[in-house]
Amino acid sequence: HFSWDKYLKETGASAAPAHCFRQGATPPVNEFKAGMKLEAQDPRNTTSTCIATVVGLTGSRLRLRLDGSDNKNDFWRLVDSSEIQPIGNCEKNGGMLQPPLGFRLNASSWPMFLLKTLNGAEMAPARIFHKQEPPAPEQNSFQVGMKLEAVDRKNPHFICPATVGALRGVEVLVTFDGWRGAFDYYCRYDSRDIFPVGWCSLTGDNLQPPGTKGLCVC
Template structure:
């Protein structure tokens, strides 16, 4: 079924939706504009007696688009009030008791021996002649569209594969976990010690190849003693067995040339103890002061939250120096975010701090995007959760977005990077079959609550 919340909202001319191209991890993000052009024709179903079995297919023109949703008008139709919305990315074959609300390329009905013809209300007598007259030379959807749509949602990680995942109960460390499955490339992991589950997109930097922690010097908890030796040997020898994730399963970490050049000029040890501003994984609603506690291999940093960290270091954050979560000293005040800044103690003043991370190391090359304030999207409630919410861009403060969850108080708003894999275009949940919590949902766990 289509999502009535999104389609109802999309019908309002004043509503603004984040464009698919702004989400680099989302299906069709690289070529959505090319595939979904205004004026192109597709085939879609209508249901004369309102049952799935009565599905009849006819041509429809794309007249507008909002995220994954496209507004369609039947060929021969002139009344905008009869337009309807479909999810462009929906690709799964409907069950026998479900209506086919997918979009198909022109010719699909004939190829699959489905009933084809216009709705009676259009009063088209000779459909073949009408099509020749009105369809000639018009752009149509690519024939391999369904295959492309399915491949865009195929995950790299198969069930049973072992990985190292950030321990959500002790974020300074990782734990071994096993892939249970995925929904739309959002992977479900089960910690091997039986302590629970975690959910991350396959491009997330919250999980790693087996042996990554030992190689980089990060703490790993609740694993067999022989795992340390075995996993390090496998990752160094590039010979991980088929049931363990290797570095080849992961998207390579690309450091911009500008940052790489700056790092060549820095003595690594001078960064230890230096302070900066950071979006804390455990408290993403505010901007905190962090201190570089340790430097791991390949410029991964262990960051301690100044004035708000556990004495045993269990909530220290492991972040690569290129992460958009790391911000220069004074970022909050320079961008009018003072009310979201959480100082380590009353009277804290950056001008009195003598050891700060150089600003040049924290300058970010932003991915291309069109995020604007007020745009709707879908967002994870808290890192590692499987709960998805209707959300809105409250503010764009490069390299961050301030995300508001619709129907919840603003105290639940959080910061996310523009490149976050925890945000998706409107319609993603419907496309892949993930539950979406809307302001109309009966059971609505608050975001930020596990």
């Protein structure tokens, strides 16, 4: 079982302070259930609002699948993300629900598909959504060498121990411990994919142990 306390002592590293992150002081409560429907921004076409179904959950996160798309484009969002809203929100604000990028059917069948997909569906109730996202920190306060927990963007169901590898203006290079650069990425300092040390133990998310590449001299 991975222990941050032990790991920080062994590596002589320090955890990035909580004020560096765009995350709440306490993780948001996840009251969603698999099968619930909601509105979500299409991650591959961010001007579109689509219907999504919760197909999985872990900790404070939801695994979402856009209705009418295949299972190869599932994505994860925190329950307090502004990119998810109750059904009806888009229309209320004068918008129209769009088919997802790569809609499986003919575009002209979208209105009918929409009616069918919502008929008798379990809509996620408005009360379980969070009113707003945590505010972004005013500036990039990360320093090279600080430890954090980060979503593995190639396998986004995983959150792993990581280190700030470099800074580039508002961007942070997230390097995954023990993986020799295979999964590293740059993200903005206010990304919702990075978390303070101890986040997973608070949410019940399963923190992966560090990789073993480049760690042992055997």
